Amino acid sequence: MIFLKLFFTFFKIGLFNFGGGYAMISFIQNEIVHKHAYLSTAQFTDIVALSQVTPGPVGINMATYTGYSITHSVWGAVVATVAVCLPSFILMIFISRFFLQYRRSKTVEDVLKGLRPAVVGLIAAAALVLCNVQNIIDYKSVLLLIGAFLAVWKFKAGPIFVLVISGALGFVLYT
Amino acid sequence: MKVLFSLFLVFGKIGLFTLGGGYAMVPLMERELCGKYLSREDFLDTLALAQAAPGIMAINTAILTGYKVHGVWGAIFAALGAALPSFIIILILAIFFKTYQQNPIIRRIFMGVRPAVIALILVPVFNLARAANITWKTVWIPIVVALAVWAMGISPVYLVILAGLGGYLYGRAEGETK
Missing domain, CATH: 1.20.58 (Methane Monooxygenase Hydroxylase; Chain G, domain 1)
Known part of the structure; x- marks a missing residue:
């Protein structure tokens, strides 16, 4: 049963996630943490962190890891990963077959214009949802958040560098 | 058969060597795909569609390119190539992390x-x-x-x-x- 649910959840995410890996955080969070409570916010945050530092598409990493964490089985990882890719498969082949030359129509352009600001909101929601007591435990967490934000925003630090440094700081600060 | 295998390898390389996904993959994709599998114009069209469509951009690009080169099987092998290295690496990490989570x-x-x-x-x-x-x-x-x-x-x-x-x-x- 859990496998079937996992399949439908990730199929839905694959079908509706416009806006890439960061927007996908908000989809997975809503389904897996908020609606079904399969994982805690802290567990899910760890998945996001490890998906960022491993090579490959972040979406694949998050689907695989979430599928495994929920079912404690490799099959869970397989089901979630296949399910998140399946809508792409159907859609891309359908479009390739029937629109030999892909040209953006006015309708597609209009729809995308509506989606873009919404995607910004979805990513903002992902950040807000993760700002809870499981992740922000004390003033040190707040300082780490501000420091990491400035490092990426102002000094263009890479995500892996920032996560490694903040991990080391966590190790030193939380004795 | 040879084509399918080379599609698998090319997208395996793209999947494995890009950290962060999405736009970070574009330069490597351009180098690996342009001229060999897609014309420059087809590549730009493929990217535009892969990015506008829902789902994971790297997977969309793999499916579109694979389909163009060798039909449905081409799409399957290209998508497998893009997903498999990440799948294996993150799975090993997940199993490892589960054991040491409480450490x-x-x-x-x-x-x-x-x-x-x-x-x-x-x-x-x-x-x-x-x-x-x-x-x-x-x-x-x-x-x-x-x-x-x-x-x-x-x-x-x-x-x-x-x-x-x-x-x-x-x-x-x-x-x-x-």
């Missing part, structure tokens, strides 16, 4: 990592707001969407449908007044 050292490290993850998600909000041309007239859209998901737990699926529909209707209304 006090790992716990301390992740207490530091979690706030940084939030910061990493916050930065693209500001970058994308600029790229999406958000003005004082449209700034309410991301705010309403963020509040709906965060405070009310509304599924992003409904918000995406609403936003797409809104964009379509707005575009039509604008077209009529011209």
